[in-house]
Amino acid sequence: MTPVLLNAARAFAMVSFSDGNLAPAEQQRFAKIASHDPLLNHHGHAEIADAWAEASREVHATQSFGTVLVTLRTEVTEAAEKALMMRIAQAAVVADGKLEAQENVAVRTLAEALGLDAGKY
16 A cells, blocks of 8 residues: 555544544545545555555554644645645545534644645635
């Protein structure tokens, strides 16, 4: 799996778990987005599932997003990858069919970590 795929899974899992729960619908939504996104769609279903499994384990293990945010800030440096992370994060907000305030906060926190204007998200 590539760092871009894993980091996209991290961004999605972080926002999804910000409400304290990772729903099966969120995993399915990530897989669908990844299989259709031009920067990720060359990965197979197994590789996408592996990235999700690893990212969700990381998010559950830390119970805070500091480690994930530091990793994303360090590894995601290209403008196209930052834009991808934000698209993925914004899609995660509604992936479980509920709109939670803490998910919006997680998206803005991710934007700040990536050096983007959080007010745009």
